[in-house]
Amino acid sequence: xxxxxxxxxxxxxxxxxxxxxxxxxxxxxxxxxxxxxxxxxxxxxxxxxxxxxxxxxxxxxxxxxxxxxxxxxxxxxxxxxxxxxxxxxxxxxxxxxxxxx
Numbered sequence: 001x002x003x004x005x006x007x008x009x010x011x012x013x014x015x016x017x018x019x020x021x022x023x024x025x026x027x028x029x030x031x032x033x034x035x036x037x038x039x040x041x042x043x044x045x046x047x048x049x050x051x052x053x054x055x056x057x058x059x060x061x062x063x064x065x066x067x068x069x070x071x072x073x074x075x076x077x078x079x080x081x082x083x084x085x086x087x088x089x090x091x092x093x094x095x096x097x098x099x100x101x
Contacts, residue, residue: 006042007052009033020050 014020023046027036043049
């Protein structure tokens with residue numbers, strides 16, 4: 001099995017699922033074409049696999065990226081904004097310097 005064959009098979013698998021699966025989702029999948037450890041050993045990392053599949057099939061990765069971007073944006077909007085001006089400024093400690101004679 002070559003890396004190119006692995007990427008092609010995974011590209012087709014992700015296309016059939018309709019999105020690029022995260023590593024956790026891929027581990028949970030019972031119909032995965034390869035064991036997760038084999039994929040990571042051949043490719044190096046899940047992020048590298050994502051970029052390799054994206055070069056071959058950009059639609060699969062871009063739809064997942066758009067979904068993740070939306071989730072990140074929603075998380076940022078929900079995060080409370082702290083009022084920085086209400087805090088008292090912290091003074092830097094002063095240190096006396098002795099002159100050498």
